[in-house]
Amino acid sequence: xxxxxxxxxxxxAHSAEPQLRGVPKHxxxxxxxxxxxxxxQYVYRGYRRLADxxxxxxxxxxxxxxxxxxxxxxxxxxxxxxxxxxxIGRELLNAERYALAKMTLFAVFDEQTEISKLATxxxxxxxxxxxxxxxxxxxx
Numbered sequence: 662x663x664x665x666x667x668x669x670x671x672x673x674a675h676s677a678e679p680q681l682r683g684v685p686k687h688x689x690x691x692x693x694x695x696x697x698x699x700x701x702q703y704v705y706r707g708y709r710r711l712a713d714x715x716x717x718x719x720x721x722x723x724x725x726x727x728x729x730x731x732x733x734x735x736x737x738x739x740x741x742x743x744x745x746x747x748x749i750g751r752e753l754l755n756a757e758r759y760a761l762a763k764m765t766l767f768a769v770f771d772e773q774t775e776i777s778k779l780a781t782x783x784x785x786x787x788x789x790x791x792x793x794x795x796x797x798x799x800x801x
Contacts, residue, residue, distance in 0.1 A: 681707030681720065683759070695770035699725050703733075703766065708759075715739055719762035723779065733769065734782040735762045741787035748791060749800045757799055761785050764793045 684707040693701045706720040716738035724730040737758055746752055753761075765785045773779050794800045 681709050683707045683755070693767055693770055695767075697771060697774050699770070699774070701725055701770050702727060705759075705763075706732075708762070711736065716742070717758070718782070719759070721766055725776065731776060731780045733766060733779055735765050735769075736782055736784045737762060738784060741785065741790065744787050745790040745794075749794065757794065760797060760799075761790055761793055764797075765789065 685705060688704055690702050690704050693703065695701060702724045704722045706722055708717045708719045710716075711718055716736055719735045719737065721733045721735070722730050723733050742753060742758075762785065765783065768789070769779060769783055791800070
């Protein structure tokens with residue numbers, strides 16, 4: 662009975678948020694050793710459309726000490742995606758959008774040492790998109 666009430670309370674709290682898409686069936690914790698010397702554990706939770714429909718927001722649960730965790734939000738704005746798509750001559754696949762989010766996550770880990778800056782939503786830069794896709798072999 663108590664578990665049912667707890668689930669109902671959790672579902673009510675999350676119903677105000679936009680539904681997450683691309684949620685993995687099996688949650689996998691992964692590790693990344695950043696250039697800053699920190700080792701991060703992260704879990705991909707999914708993505709959701711931004712409230713004003715100007716793009717998508719990718720959510721990752723991140724921990725640096727395995728005792729506490731925080732959410733890292735990475736925003737992929739449609740205006741930047743459109744610019745990238747016009748320069749490469751095709752639409753980006755969902756897998757490529759996720760790859761851009763994950764590579765941006767690694768770049769943020771490599772650049773930032775303060776947790777407060779990591780927990781602030783970051784935009785995936787337009788100049789970073791084409792460079793990353795080229796490095797991943799997705800474009801020539």
